[in-house]
Amino acid sequence: MNELKIFDGFGHVLLEVAVALAPLLLLFLILQVWLLKFSRRRFIRVLKGFVLTFLGLSFFLQGVYVGFLPVGEIIGKTMGSLEFGWLIIPAGFLMGFVATFAEPAVRVLNYEVEKASGGYIPQQVMLYTVSLGVAASIALSLWKVWLGIPLWYLVIPGYVLAFILARYSSPSFVAIAFDSGGVATGPMTVTFILTMVLGFASALEGRDPLTEGFGMIAMVALSPILAVLSLGLLFSRKEKQDERYHAEV
Amino acid sequence: MKDIKGTVLEVVLAVLPVTVFVLILQAVLRLPSLVMAQFLIGVVMVTIGLIFFLVGIHLGMLQIGEATGSALSRIGRVWILVLFGFLFSFVVTVAEPDVRVLATQVDAVSGGAISKDLLIIFVALGVAIFVGLAILRVVLGVPLRHLLLASYALVFILAVLAPAEFRAVSLDAGGVTTGPMTVPFILALGVGVASVLGGRSTSADGFGYVALGSVGPILSVLLLGVIYG
DSSP: OOSOOSSTTHHHHHHHHHHHHHHHHHHHHHHIIIIIOOOHHHHHHHHHHHHHHHHHHHHHHHHIIIIIHHHHHHHHHHHHHSTTGGGHHHHHHHHHHHHHHHOHHHHHHHHHHHHHTTTSSOHHHHHHHHHHHHHHHHHHHHHHHHHTOOTHHHHHHHHHHHHHHHHHSOHHHHHHHHHTTTTTOOHHIIIIIHHHHHHHHHHSTTOOIIIIITTHHHHHHHHHHHHHHHHHHHHHHHHHHHHHHHHHO | OHHHHHHHHHHHHHHHHHHHHHHHHHHHHOOOHHHHHHHHHHHHHHHHHHHHHHHHIIIIIHHHHHHHHHHHHHHOOHHHHHHHHHHHHHHHHHTOHHHHHHHHHHHHHTTTSSOHHHHHHHHHHHHHHHHHHHHHHHHHTOOHHHHHHHHHHHHHHHHHHSOHHHHHHHHHHHHHSSSTTHHHHHHHHHHHHHHHHGGGOOHHHHOOHHHHHHHHHHHHHHHHHHHHO
């Protein structure tokens, strides 16, 4: 690679995105004729939305292909070939924490939880819990690759714990928890952090990135679920104590 | 205009931590400057791309989702809801950015053995079938926990049968389907289902589309592995 690649393969990306969006457009057109019957103005607005989505998705994917994937891979590979390569574990922890702390979707979740708990779980408490959870998941994923621990040893206990916690939680918290898995796995997780983990796995001797590098996203997705459920349980105990207190008074 | 400002802020907040992280690492690792230049160009493209994408979804996709949800609830037939739940979930998952990026990486790391398009189609089928099931579940009044437990039990059975290369990939496929494209659509559809069912639907029934929508692709990718292996 000796020269800058900016629009290399952009034609291919445009085609990819066109094919990806075509079924949705087709479904919309059928619904428009048969069911929706949007006014001319509204119809044109939706079509403008399609054009913006098409351009946005194309630029996003092109940026990921030329910028994010190569840099993530090279960082992972470089760290994997260094003697102090384990330093990628605390670095990944910090990265996960900061990225989640800044993620808007997480703030929406925190607001929902505060509302559902009647203010017992302040947004700040949730924000720190989820951010630490994601940071720990990323650090664990890197540590697992570094030592060659099978993914299932970490994922199965995680799921079992989630189901046990759900057993003792109120339905409204189970609801929020299981739908919250997606808030932490934003576009940056899959484009950058996953690539870094894959590069790291490929540089370490005796690691197969295909079987040992993947699985990171699943672990990141588990952390908000566990955070919401465990805070929910703490909250319900506090609520019961308060009730007892009020009953005594 | 206020919406666009919010979107810009949202995207910048998402992209900034990664950028700062890479720049700090660059000071330590001294990566080739060409890779860094490409990365910075990538940052600009990704930022602009995400802003356009999110504004586009707001203008177009959300309108379709909400209007379809309420129009279908007027028709009030369960099988039509299930059918459109299936169709919509399939077409939006195919266009979900995270799904495409994951599939690209799987294709590259497996040296083309697990093809990108095939993986995307299986992931989308998994989401579509399970969103369809999620709607049926609400109609039939099956508790979500039973369906989730049964699905995860099936995940473990298939995981034993599927080749190792598909196991980790399948779990990650379950994590990428809850993106900016899929979630608003599925939630709008959920509102439609809730209004068809009227009084029968409690608040605990309204959720679970997203949770079930992430189990689906795990199962379908494992199934793809079993077929391959």
